Amino acid sequence: IGALSAAELALIEALFYADASRYGFLGQKPLVQLTQAIDPRAIVKVPGSGHYLYAGRPRQLFEEIARALGGQVILSSGVRGIVKQLRLFVAKALRHDGNLSLASRSLAPPGYSFHGTGDFDVGIPGWGERNFTADFADTAVFQRLIDLG
Template sequence: MNRRLFLKNFCSTVAAAALCAIPATGFAEERVRSVNEKDLKDYLHIMANFDRPQPSDTILAPDRLILLNSTLKRLRRVQRTVGFGNFCVLSFDEAIRVAASYPSVGQFTEQEKDFLDETFNFDATVYGFYGEKPVTSLTSAASAKDLIKIPRTGNFLFRGDPHKKYLQIEKELGSSVYLTSGVRGIMKQFILFLSKAAANQGNLSLASRSLAPPGYSYHAVGDFDVGEKGLGAANFSSSFAETNTCTRLRELGYLKLRYPEDNLFGVRFEPWHIKV
């Protein structure tokens, strides 16, 4: 689709952010050289207030927000049908088949499928997200033989280095630590990203500051999140950085952070995210 036409149809931009012109090289130091002092201050202000709307945010047009909501509702019905754990590793093609097979879900409309395709293939730098895209195909799928389900968590990890690293963390930290989020396939990332956007009136930039757009999450290729038992939802907030669990992870050298403080990828600080 023509990029200009797609932008017109896909969203309305409140204002064009200066940082959006920076190419998504994936290397923060290159971006630093490309940003002037004012732009950098503006960027850091936005990231310090990552969960608040900003004048430069990219927001869906009303008709596209309606389509987002209908697509999201169908995704949630698929999730309830297959189970939350299984949905984490469900592929696009499998989700389409499940929807077509269960009247309680209903087939994805052509408009909804197009919406998912366009969202996946859209350039996330327009939102203000500058991370790399480790998954480049909408229909990519994790092989069942490469996955292992972690007991009592409802999450999967990839066999090999991710699983070994998690077992080592468990061994060294004991029962205080647990897996909060493992493998997240394309559909899982869709439901997280679109849910955040829907809760903020279609604000895609705000959503991308907390959740990588579909295709851009390293959870699809090995990374995972850990938390401290008893902390609940606060495991996904800056509060986690103050826990004994986070302190021990740092002391033991596990916090080679994918998204450190004041990063230039357009993502909030994530001290719970284990890079593999």
């Protein structure tokens, strides 16, 4: 692929080190170093999902959810490092004509996602991207997750 240009590096640093509250994102920033890496020994692949979770409580919690909901739930997103979060955020911003405020309404800016510290997403098998829409909140699966706490 080749090295990043000076302009590309400047954009990456600007997006990562910016105070996201300037464009309306009010969440905490758990990852504060652009070069922060995920220790591959700390994660486990979830069979059949293509995703990874941190070993320990995140994996245990997903297994508890999977047991409680059976085949009604899948892991739709697991561990995400800064680079992947950056790629997702830039893609979302581009879909909104570069508007970082609109992008940050449904996706945390790089460094602000808790997927780098243990969070994960679940969804309904076969729903694909629809799992990341308001439609998911209107499902029995979502209500069951709420009931489980």
